[in-house]
Amino acid sequence: MMVPFRxxxxxxxxxxxxxxxxxxxxxxxxxxxxxxxxxxxxxQGQTDTARIAVLAVDQDRxxxxxxxxxxxxxxxxxxxKPATPDGARAAVRKGSATVAVVIPANFGQQAGRAFFxxxxxxxxxxLYDPSHSAExxxxxxxxxxxxxxxxxxEMFAGPSGRDAVRQSLAEVEQSQSLAPNDKKDxxxxxxxxxxxxTRSGRSGxxxxxxxxxxxxxxTTREEAVTANxxxxxxxxxxxxxxxxxxxxxxxxIDVGIGLLQQRQRGLWKRFRAxxxxxxxxLGSRAVSASVLxxxxxxxxxxxxxxxxxxxxxxxxxxxxxxxxAFALMxxxxxxxxxxxxxxxxxxxGLSIFATLIVVMLGGAWIPSFLFPQWLQxxxxxxxxxxxxxxxxxxxxxxxGAGAALAPIAALLAFALVFxxxxxxxxxxxxxx
Amino acid sequence: xxxxxxxxxxxxxxxxxxxxxLRAGVGENIGLLGPNGAGKTTTVSIIAGLLRPDSGVVTIxxxxxxxxxxxxxxxxxxxxQDLALFDELPAMANLQLFAALYDLDGAxxxxxxxxxxxxxxxxxxxxxxxRDFSGGMKRRLNLAAALLHDPRILLLDEPTxxxxxxxxxxxxxxxxxxxxxxxTLLYTTHYMEEAERLCDRVVIIDHGKVIxxxxxxxxxxxxxxxxxxxxxxxxxxxxxxxxxxxxxxxVRSAERRGGTLRVGVRDLAAETPRVLQWxxxxxxxxxxxxxxxxxxxxxxxxxxxxxxRDA
Ligand SMILES: Nc1ncnc2c1ncn2[C@@H]1O[C@H](COP(=O)(O)OP(=O)(O)OP(=O)(O)O)[C@@H](O)[C@H]1O
Ligand SMILES: [Mg+2]
Numbered sequence: 001m002m003v004p005f006r007x008x009x010x011x012x013x014x015x016x017x018x019x020x021x022x023x024x025x026x027x028x029x030x031x032x033x034x035x036x037x038x039x040x041x042x043x044q045g046q047t048d049t050a051r052i053a054v055l056a057v058d059q060d061r062x063x064x065x066x067x068x069x070x071x072x073x074x075x076x077x078x079x080x081k082p083a084t085p086d087g088a089r090a091a092v093r094k095g096s097a098t099v100a101v102v103i104p105a106n107f108g109q110q111a112g113r114a115f116f117x118x119x120x121x122x123x124x125x126x127l128y129d130p131s132h133s134a135e136x137x138x139x140x141x142x143x144x145x146x147x148x149x150x151x152x153x154e155m156f157a158g159p160s161g162r163d164a165v166r167q168s169l170a171e172v173e174q175s176q177s178l179a180p181n182d183k184k185d186x187x188x189x190x191x192x193x194x195x196x197x198t199r200s201g202r203s204g205x206x207x208x209x210x211x212x213x214x215x216x217x218x219t220t221r222e223e224a225v226t227a228n229x230x231x232x233x234x235x236x237x238x239x240x241x242x243x244x245x246x247x248x249x250x251x252x253i254d255v256g257i258g259l260l261q262q263r264q265r266g267l268w269k270r271f272r273a274x275x276x277x278x279x280x281x282l283g284s285r286a287v288s289a290s291v292l293x294x295x296x297x298x299x300x301x302x303x304x305x306x307x308x309x310x311x312x313x314x315x316x317x318x319x320x321x322x323x324x325a326f327a328l329m330x331x332x333x334x335x336x337x338x339x340x341x342x343x344x345x346x347x348x349g350l351s352i353f354a355t356l357i358v359v360m361l362g363g364a365w366i367p368s369f370l371f372p373q374w375l376q377x378x379x380x381x382x383x384x385x386x387x388x389x390x391x392x393x394x395x396x397x398x399x400g401a402g403a404a405l406a407p408i409a410a411l412l413a414f415a416l417v418f419x420x421x422x423x424x425x426x427x428x429x430x431x432x
Numbered sequence: 433x434x435x436x437x438x439x440x441x442x443x444x445x446x447x448x449x450x451x452x453x454l455r456a457g458v459g460e461n462i463g464l465l466g467p468n469g470a471g472k473t474t475t476v477s478i479i480a481g482l483l484r485p486d487s488g489v490v491t492i493x494x495x496x497x498x499x500x501x502x503x504x505x506x507x508x509x510x511x512x513q514d515l516a517l518f519d520e521l522p523a524m525a526n527l528q529l530f531a532a533l534y535d536l537d538g539a540x541x542x543x544x545x546x547x548x549x550x551x552x553x554x555x556x557x558x559x560x561x562x563r564d565f566s567g568g569m570k571r572r573l574n575l576a577a578a579l580l581h582d583p584r585i586l587l588l589d590e591p592t593x594x595x596x597x598x599x600x601x602x603x604x605x606x607x608x609x610x611x612x613x614x615x616t617l618l619y620t621t622h623y624m625e626e627a628e629r630l631c632d633r634v635v636i637i638d639h640g641k642v643i644x645x646x647x648x649x650x651x652x653x654x655x656x657x658x659x660x661x662x663x664x665x666x667x668x669x670x671x672x673x674x675x676x677x678x679x680x681x682x683v684r685s686a687e688r689r690g691g692t693l694r695v696g697v698r699d700l701a702a703e704t705p706r707v708l709q710w711x712x713x714x715x716x717x718x719x720x721x722x723x724x725x726x727x728x729x730x731x732x733x734x735x736x737x738x739x740x741r742d743a
Contacts, residue, residue: 003535004533004534006532007532010529018520269514270512270578273508273510274505274533275505276533
């Protein structure tokens, strides 16, 4: 009993190892695509994402406008270059720059006056590439902080600030529209600022507290939240999990198609002529398919570990459990494939189509947390979703073995259902 | 040894096998002869336990097959009509697998594989992938794969189909050797020469029904004529009258096509000189004489009114 079973399993593994196409589809291609997607989708997290290309057009050339450009340039996530108005517009249209910031002439003067008074606010033009609106939002946020700092610094310490304050004071004094109380308070405030400026200008040193201008009264400390503190999101963890799921399912298709081909080629007759139960014949194929699928999962993740530092941050036992359950599900899936169509050719097209749909819905391409909520709720009916959740939980999310139990249970249930259907529907007598 | 009674098998509307019965004793060599689609493969598949018949029974050593894992299946070696081999693997790996299906492992497996390869003359190609074999070599390996567990009954489904004459002769030699070793062979073919050369008994089937089951001499006795003289006349069609020729004692038939006269006789040795003498006496000199023996083709033609080749 064991001799035929072992021989049948060994045969399947041997056939896999001599099949160049199968090796390519199980290792080279998932590794290539996984690497590419991982790279594009943010890579290992520790390396910087590309800096945003920003063009600065300074038509003002005042102390304030120069200060704004200097501060923008100092932002770590921006790559700022000077440009002419026309050049900037053309570059953004072509997509070679993401955002252009246009500071108009007299900006410094007008901004200074608007800082204290009710004067018309000057405009800074922000030209952006509509396919990068998120980046343009980031640039606008930084710009707001930098302008605030540059203008306030000049108002409290710079020579043009003194002029602006003096001018504002004169405007307030002559104003007809202001209520007498407000007028009085504003005159006091501006008068104090003017005295401050005169004093700090005379003593030659600027006061430490205000020399940098007004700043945002907070900074942010950002931390990507994974279960283990300090574990960074690794784009490769997701992309390799996705490609492993997809291409191991393709391996499952090959198992099913292989059974049909063996039946068509008459090999099945030899197997059936031997004194072997149907359990041995299908069981051996299920075992060999599971072993191969498990092996392919491990090799792909090992590659991701060695080359891209994708670690099992969670439970190793949980990871192996998810891998094994996924391998069994794949075997059941493969057996089920063998019962679908009449000919190998007809079956292959149909099952590749079905697999790609399931892979997509399972979140192997686009992570399922990006799906709308209703779709996330719906996709629990596809086995790939559980495999993806299990792999992601055990890798970059770094969750414990407990978090693997639900995916393992779901995958095993799918394996049982698939295998049961396959055994019930398998056409033993078909000649192909 | 092997007995088949009243097998019936339908595929939808097609009645593939319609009441086939046959038996094969120990060491007997049975030919199952029939045109394409006659039901040969279906019959063999039922005997090997691959197909369940709609009705009828197969017994091996007096016992019907009891399920897929019945050890009685070890008595049967099946040579499928298709080349049932893994092309991607070496011949040796194929044979190891097929031996293992019958629980053969280690030294006994090696011995069985060695003997089978020896018999079919492929010992020196054991390490080569089947993909690189010629068609004839694949056929021989296909045969070897069925011999590993030393079955007593061999079911051979067209073991020489699509094979060059050299390999065909090699396979015939193998089968004769197996016959000498006392194997029971059930051999399907639609080449009557093969059945004539190898078989003790021939079962002719057509449209799923057995239409004859006899030894070769027995089958020939079904024919009105077993020996035919083809006589080429010197002067072509020279007004020879057929009725007096037909009424000669021992002459069964006479017909003329162009300048050739075809005369069916019962006993070649007794009748030939008398016919030839009669022709000379009547003034119809001949140029050339050949004798033709009736073959299974003629038998099939006689039984069905159709030729085996274009049935
Ligand atoms: N799996 C099947 N499904 C439907 N019909 C079948 C099937 N197998 C055989 N048949 C039909 O049964 C009949 C007998 O087929 P079978 O293969 O037994 O003939 P055969 O004598 O072996 O012919 P050949 O000399 O071509 O091998 C044919 O009419 C064939 O079309
Ligand atoms: Mg056939």
